[in-house]
Amino acid sequence: MDAQSDRRRARLTFDASRIAVVHTYLALTTFLTALLLGCLLHYKKIVKNGVAGYPEEWFPSVSATIGDWYPERNIFQIMIAMNSGPRFALVFLQYYLTRSAQSSLPTVVFVSGIIRTLSCGGWVYITSTDDHDAHDVLMITYIVCNLPWMFGGIACTPVANSEARKKRQRFAAAFFLSMIPMIYFFIQHKVNRVPGAYTRYSFFEWGLIILDILYDSVAELDFKAANLQAKSQIVSDTQVSSANPKADEKSTAPDAASTVIEDKRLRLALPTEWRLVAAFLSDVYLSYLFWSIYTSLAPTLFYFSVWELSIAGHEIALISVLATGLLGISPFRAWARTHDGKMVLHSLSLVGLLAYALPSPFSRLFAVAFANMALSIRQAVDWADGHRSWYNGIRERVRAILLISLLSAIPVTGIGLILSSFSKHANHSNNPVWPFVDAASGGYNKTGILLALLALYELYTRSDNNRNAGATATVPRAAISSSKTWLPQSIALGGLLFTVHQLLAESSTLIAWSWTGYPIKGPIPNVHGCLTLLAQSLGLLLPVLLSSSSSSAEAAALLTHPLWFLYGAGSAYVVYSCKDWFGYIGGLNLAIFLMSVFPHVISSAASTGKVGRTYFTAWLVVCLLDLANVWTVAYAFVPGGVYLRERTDLVLIAQMAAIAFAFSWPRRSTLDISPSLPGSSALCIRSFLALASVASLLVTVYRYPTSSPAPHRPGPRIVRAGIWTVHFGIDNEGRDSQRRMRDLIRDMELDVVGLLETDLHRIVFGNRDLTRVITEDLGYYVDIGPGPNQHTWGAVLLSKFPIINSTHHLLPSPHGELAPAIEAVLDMHGTPVTVVVAHNGQEEDPLDRELQSQELARIMAKTYPQPVIFLGYVVTHPHAQRPNPYEILVSDGRVHDIDSLDSDRWCEYIFYRGLYRTAYARVSRSTITDTELQIGQFVVPKYGHGVTDDSEIARYLRSWKEDLPEDHWFPMEYYGNEREGGVRGHFYHVFNTPLYYKIPVGAVV
Structure with missing residues (x-):
């Protein structure tokens, strides 16, 4: 049975x-x-x-x-x-x-x-x-x-x-x-x-x-x-x-026969020496892509926060880099450290490059966040395994190639950062492979993708012996520190990653921190940015120079000594506290310090042996510092922002304190695992330094203007001035808008331009210089206004006229956001004219607006009766009584409205005094920003003469354009509407035409 x-x-x-x-x-x-x-x-x-x-x-x-x-x-x-x-x-x-x-x-x-x-x-x-x-x-x-x-x-x-x-x-x-x-x-x-x-x-x-x-x-x-x-x-x-990760590593290791066959194929294709060069260059480019894709994450997500003026929910994408926590899972970590695993992660990260082709800002954010997940895991594995692991199997055969042995000792991550900053310096402050930059806005996305595919192909075709080095390579047992030390090393790595991103991702960011205006007493962004790149190269080469000395161990230990940290901390203090050349020199010293500790900090984090927790914590520190850095300016729009309001000093102290964990303090030791190099490598170091210096200098010379800016109509003494709130240089589709702004400013032939919401030298805006394209292509003097350490959203003055002097103001803001203003005196056809560019606070803070308006009125009134042009963002209705800004500015500032009969205004205003207004135009924004471009056209009285008749009747002698000389006409192409006419979506709106005014009889012009 x-x-x-x-x-x-x-x-x-x-x-x-x-x-x-x-x-x-x-x-x-x-x-x-x-x-x-x-x-x-x-x-x-x-x-x-x-x-x-x-x-x-x-x-x-x-x-x-x-x-x-x-x-x-x-x-x-x-x-x-x-x-x-x-x-x-x-x-x-x-x-x-x-x-x-x-x-x-x-x-x-x-x-x-x-x-x-x-x-x-x-x-x-x-x-x-x-x-x-x-x-x-x-x-x-x-x-x-x-x-x-x-x-x-x-x-x-x-x-x-x-x-x-x-x-x-x-x-x-x-x-x-x-x-x-x-x-x-x-x-x-x-x-x-x-x-x-x-x-x-x-x-x-x-x-x-x-x-x-x-x-x-x-x-x-x-x-x-x-x-x-x-x-x-x-x-x-x-x-x-x-x-079993160890068994997996054994099973994936190739046999000797297959290794020999593969090596023969590679030697036939390319000599060993050049193969090493190709491998190094591909690793450098992949590191460049790491910085390019990572630095694009914050600007891509902050697009939504700016439109919402609050936490929009998309900020969750910031923590995509915390995917490194998956490396705490042993099987996944074992796979990620294999050659195939790294190839897959590299390939997935390319989604961040391909994202430029997606039309929707949300789709691009999703793609960039996904790419950063793969990228952060791949980078953590590379750091953990060491950049030099693939050289080990064949170094003995190429002892004579000193250059390769030199470069292999330099962390490729640092070189990638320098290359990323250099590419922005050469491309008008935009990284050419960013997903929110396309061909129309100065991108070289297809070229970047092609080079990425070539780099991946080189990585894929490396010999089996070197292909699996990442899976089997480990830090020498003597260099592995106790598991108790992983936390300070990860905090140090997080602090360093944030700091280099904040200050060194763009060569002119340190200049923006030190800028004070005219007369110029410090560095100029598009001219002296190459010095930042030079300082970064010097800092990265410094540990190599020390390691190649006769007593390399003792020399290299200098970079982990507390005195070296005090040098870096002192440099950070100078950057924060001082301005002009002295402040910028402090920034150059800080750049040298940060890049010099790059090898030690990365190696120390890799030596902990706790891959998952180490890099998860490091990126968590980065995310927290990112948020704290934004909170110092965006305090009015985020919960708890009041505690970090205008406290960049606290954030700077925190990030430097985090880096301090990497140093050998009393009762605490750190292991030196820096590589040693032959003493004869000094020549190669000088060659590399010269190459970096010459390249950055050539770009500077190439971009340097060949002639001084000149006004468009010097004969009739005409001045066209415009005000535009440009929404941080990101248009409504989430693309960089600098070239679209340039085209409209060029067509309108503006002599003076006030731009607002322009301080982009922040992580969330990509560390960009909004003025670079316009000033270099059109020729303007530029005052970039208060820097990122002044906690405003930024104001910029562009001028075809020489700027005699300028002063930066931080307007009173007891409750709301800190408002910037630029007060500049321009030499307009021989007459000094004061131009004020300002951004007032929002309507949620009436006291702030009242106090700010009073200060602006004081600035304009103190120069009476000298000519003044006010270009500002003022949240008020026309003719609004006190305590609203309109009456305060017009009455107390002793200025005239550009056209008091224009009742359809809310935020942008042009006021003037001591000039003859001949035209007023309002040009639609297209999809560049959320505000229009307002333009006022004036005639400057002849030198030594003022306005002969300043009465309201004389000021409102309206005219047809045909009754004025053609020099006073605005471009005819911009007549039209949304459905037809106009240029690139821009057209004269509200009045459907510019308004023209006669010059009073008897005026001396």
């Missing part, structure tokens, strides 16, 4: 691998059946889209095939429902095989697999026709869940099952790489509306479906290897343990 019972149970026994087979064939059959039925029954309908139809479009997308027409939609949904059983069984069985008490990764994979399956059902049954937003959200959720599902699945694959691991790696890599051309063709279809692009997009979309199914089919190999069978309950004859 027992035997019969056993035989009956045996009849119900089958291999679990058949579940994976059924799932694979059923899924493929489901999709292919829908494709076949769709082409047979509704071919021309499913290939048609909003741009084109047959024959331009001739292959259908997945969504159109499975969701638009009866009966293929219904047949597909029935068949996909049948697939749900094997699908859930496959997820549960894989978890059963890989679950472990030592690792939580299998649980993460299991949860992501369940969510992935449910979201798949969501976008299958809710088509884009039913609910487009729900369909897209579920589709995105499905793709995001593929990350932990696929990469976690690779890490959890049993070590002995190498065939399954390789197949999963290939299918996963193909899956995510296919997304790159798919996104490209989707943009061609959706944005550029190219006929036929959707067909090409559809090929890759179907490719993702097939690759997804093939990835899941690999479970068959796992089940067979484990001899997993199903009876009345699931049993397994083989107990599979969790992945």
Whole structure:
């Protein structure tokens, strides 16, 4: 009876691998059946889209095939429902095989697999026709869940099952790489509306479906290897343990034969010496991409915060760098340190470069945040394994190449930072591969992507011996410090990363901290920025110089001595407290200090042996300092901002205190693991320093203006002055707007321009100089106004006339945001004219606005009766009585409104005195910002004469433009409206024309 019972149970026994087979064939059959039925029954309908139809479009997308027409939609949904059983069984069985008490990764994979399956059902049954937003959200959720599902699945694959691991790696890599051309063709279809692009997009979309199914089919190999069978309950004859990182490393190590073959191939392709150079250059460029993509994160997300003037929720993207905490999971860390793992992470980070092609600011933010997740993990692994690990196997064969041994000792991360800053210095203060910069705004995104692909190809084709160095390389045991020291080392690394990002990501940021105006007593941003780059290079080479001395250990120890930290702290104090050349020289010394400790801080963090917690904590410190730095200015819009209001000094103390943990204080020692170099390397050091110096100097000379700025109409003594609030140089589509601003200012032939919301020398704005494009292309004198250490949103004065002197004011702000003002005296056709550019506070703080208006009125009144032009952002209605700003400014400041009959104003105002106003124009903003450009045109009285008739009747002698000389006319091309006319979306609005005024009889001009 027992035997019969056993035989009956045996009849119900089958291999679990058949579940994976059924799932694979059923899924493929489901999709292919829908494709076949769709082409047979509704071919021309499913290939048609909003741009084109047959024959331009001739292959259908997945969504159109499975969701638009009866009966293929219904047949597909029935068949996909049948697939749900094997699908859930496959997820549960894989978890059963890989679950472990030592690792939580299998649980993460299991949860992501369940969510992935449910979201798949969501976008299958809710088509884009039913609910487009729900369909897209579920589709995105499905793709995001593929990350932990696929990469976690690779890490959890049993070590002995190498065939399954390789197949999963290939299918996963193909899956995510296919997304790159798919996104490209989707943009061609959706944005550029190219006929036929959707067909090409559809090929890759179907490719993702097939690759997804093939990835899941690999479970068959796992089940067979484990001899997993199903009876009345699931049993397994083989107990599979969790992945062993050490065993994994051994299994991935190539044999000697394969290494030799690979090395021969590389030597035939490129000599060993040049191969080393190519490898170094590719590593430098990949490090450059790290800084480029990372520094683009804050500006991409802060776009939303600026529009909301509060915490918008998108700030959560800032913590994407905390993905380094995943390195605390042993299987994932073991995979990430393999060559294949690094290649995948490098490839995924390229999404941050491709994001420039996405039309939506939110889509770009999502892509950049995702890229930073991959990037931070990859960078942490590189730091942990050491940049020099791949040289070790072949250094003995290239002893004669002194340059390579020199450069290998320099942390590539520091060189990448210098290259990033240099690229901005050469490209009008914009990084050419940033996702919010495209070809129209000075970007070289396609070139950057091409170079990235070449660098990745070089990395991929390195010899097997060096390819796996990252997985097997470890810090020497003598250099590994106690596990108790990981916290101070990670805090030091976080403080250093934040500080170099804050102060050295742009060569002119330190100059902005020291700027005081005219007459110029300090450095000029576009001229002396090369000195910052020189100081960075000197600082990075300093540890190399010390390590190559006769007593390298003692010399290198100088950089970890408390006295060296006091040098850095003193330099930081000078930067914060002093101005002009003295303050900037302090900044140069701080740059030398920061770059000199780069090798030691990174090496110390790598030596802790606690990869996950060390780099998670380091990036957490960076995020906290980022927020604190923003809070010092944005205190009026964030909870608890009052505690950090205008306290950059506290943030500076905190970041320097964090760096202090890397130094050898009494009763605390740090290990010196700096490399030693041959004494003859001094020549190579000088060569490298000369190369960096010459390159930065050549860029400066190339950008230097060849002639002095000159007014547009010196003969008739005409002055055109404009005021524009430019919203931090980011337009409504989230793109850099400097060139669009330049084009409108050029066409309007403005002689004096006041720009507001311009202090971009902050992490959240990308450490940019908003004036660089305009001043270099159009020729202006520029006063960049109060710097980032003055806690305002910024004001800028551009002038075609020489600036005799200028004064920066911080207007009274007891409650709200600190408001800036520039008071400048310009030499206008031989007559000194005071120009005031100001940004008042918001309507939420009436006391602030009243006090600020009183101070501005005092500044203008003190020069009476000398000529004055006021260009400002003033939140008030025209003719509003006290305590509103309008009456205070006009009456107490003893100035005239540009046109008091214009009642349709709220924030931008032009006031004047001692000049003849001849025109007033309001030009629509297009999509550059949220405010218009207002322009006032004036004639300066002849030197020695004033206004002969200042009465209201004389000032409001209106005229047609035809009654004035053509020199007074504004460009005719800008007549029109939103639907027709105008230029690049700009046109004269409100009055639909500029207003013109006669010069009174008897005026001496």
